[in-house]
Structures are given as C-alpha cells and as structure tokens.
Amino acid sequence: MRARPRGRTLRARLAVPAVALAATAALLLSGCSSNDSLASQYRSGSGQNYIAGDGTVSEFAAASRGSAVTFSGTLADGTPVSSKDYAGKVLVVNFWYAGCPPCRVEAPELEKLYQKYGPQGVAFLGVNLYDTASTAASFEHDKGVTYPSVLDRDTGSVLLAFSKTVPPKATPTTLVVDKQGRVAARILGALPDASILDSLISDAVAEH
Template sequence: MFSLSSRRHARARAVAAVSLLLLAAPVLAGCTASDSLAQQARAGDGKNYIAGDGSVQEYTAGNRGNPVSFSSKLFNGETVDAASFRGKVTVLNFWYAGCPPCRAEAKDLESLYQQFKPTGTQFYGVNVRDDAPTAAAFERTFGTTYPSFEDRNGTVLLAMAQYVPPQSVPTTIVLDKQGRVSARILGRLDKGTLKSLIQSAQQS
C-alpha cells in the first residue's frame, strides 16, 4: 500500500506532467503556416514530432488501485460518468487531429473496436485539442465510429493523472471490468499488443 504522503507526491508529479502536456499541445499541433511542426503535421511525415515511444506498462490485478472516477461530455453532448464503465473492459485513447501517430493508429483502433464490440468492450477517444468540426473531419477521414470526449479543458486528462498519467499524445489506457487501470501504452500503439492487453483485462 502507498502512504497518504506518497500518493499526494505522486499526484502532484502527475498533475504537473499533465499540465505540461496541455501547455505543449498547441505547440505540437502547430497553429500558424510558418510553424514547421504544423507543416509536418499537415504533411503527415512526423519529423521532429514529440510523442511517446510506444512503451507498454501492464498492471497486475493486485496493483491496479481504485476504479477511475470522472464525468465529462462527449462531442455529441452526452455526459458519461466513469462509474458506467463497471462490468466492461474500457479503452481510452488520447488524441487530436494534428497528431501524426494518432492518424497512423486510427484504423487499428477502429478495427479493434469492431472486433471487441460484440464482447461488450467499450472504446472512447479523449480529444485534448480540437473543436467539434475538426474532430468530426478526422473521424470521417479514418472511419472512426466510437465516441470521443471533448477534453480541451483537461477534465479527463487531469482525472486520469490520479491513476496513471497519459504523459504523451497519443496514449491508450485499458481499464478492467472494475474500472481500474489495467495497462497503458505511451505513443503509437501496436495493434497486436493492444489486442492482447484487452484480452488480458477481460480475463482478470
């Protein structure tokens, strides 16, 4: 068990990391035509793109902590409470449209969503940057059919910092049937790896 002091220090470090990520998002996405990162994002080549390295962390059932807790709105206006995740494996993918690895992994995420949907597994995007039209354009382009949270204010991002901070975009988090963090992938995911992590969470 972690002491109260340890948990407070861990939360403080996590919130600081997430705050830096929120501040960095506009820089990474780019906002002017003269910004080389913006040009790279539009080109989709990913040069000098700052993101996670695809590292995977899986947590044993005894080390998953408490069920996650937050309530936030999807782009369609529906409010979703994390308490509704209980009884189902849930996948949260943090993304935004100007993120090259987010585009690269989009079709794999949709494919896995369709594969696991009959088992009751839920997928939610968590968009940390875009307005509704921009997010919708991305979803049309890549055929994404699962819903996304509109998280420009950081509600979901900061809530997750209490459990396992995303730290980069994209980040994918798998929750077990009790709503606890089962695994995290920092950066572009590998389809086979995420499939295995979902199956592991289903069995635990």
C-alpha cells in the same frame, strides 16, 4: 508493473500545438522524474513543440492497480458521459487530437479492435485533448472511427482524472481499464503493434 517486450523500438513524435501544450504541461509532467525524457524535452525550451512517447507498453498487476478512476465529460455530440457508464466493462481509452500524426496512423487499427471487441462488451472512448467538435468529427469521418470521443480541451477533466493514477504523458496514449475501473495497461505513444493492444484487451476481458 512490467513492460511487455517488443520486437522493435518505436519512437512516436507528436506535434502538440503551443496552446494545448501550455494548458496541459503540468499534467504531462506530473509524476515525472528529473531524468524523464518527456520532462526533459519540455524543459529544454528547444521550440520543437513535440513530446515524444517511445511506445512503451506497461502492464499493472491487479493487486497494484489502486482505486478505480472516476471521470466525467461531454461527447462531441453534447452527450454527457462518465465512468459510471462503463461499470463492469473493459474500457479502452485513447488520448488523441486531429493534428497528431501517429494518431492518424493508429486510428484505423483502434477502430478494427473496437469492431472486434465491441460485440464482447468492450467499450472504447476517445479523449480529444485539443480540437473543436467539427474538427474532431471530420477526423473521425475521414478515418472511419465510429466509437465516441470526449472533447476535453476546455476542462481537461478526463485527462486530470487519469493523470492521478497512470499519467498519459504523451499523445497518443492508450489505456486499458479493467472491469473494476482500474488501469490495467498503458501504451505510451503510438501503438507499437496492434496485436499488442489486442492481447492486452483480451487479457482484461478474461479477468474475473
């Protein structure tokens, strides 16, 4: 795994509602070491209701990506979706919810990349961790987001599936999944620069 250099340090602060935090805390903290900043913030009991993602960009060599991630869920319109629907495709997965400030900021950039890479067969899938269907739909309408999202708040099944390999740990987190269904890259926190995700997607598309 290697971290992609960035021109500046960004610290994404995400307001996680108390209900969502209680439901997902175990997953967010799984795999964290005792000095992990995310774990430390949660354990501190400061009451800030924030988990910070520092914008770290990690890439995973093909030989170290492990097994394909298998997941299933339900889209906001009630349509079932699973990892089988994306077999052989590069998939960009973004974990988000409407009350998350950096999610609102990065949504238009994600949509631009979806419009750029969709014609090349790249799929985008949002994973909404907290909202109802109506709240998620309102957010997508306001931000012009046209790719689908799974509503994951009741089951947490998609979050759990990815947490077994490359834990999201923060919201937003964006994953690039290769054509074999394995996580090729992770951006932990808000996009530090849309061009970085653009490059990660392009790299995954170029792989055989």
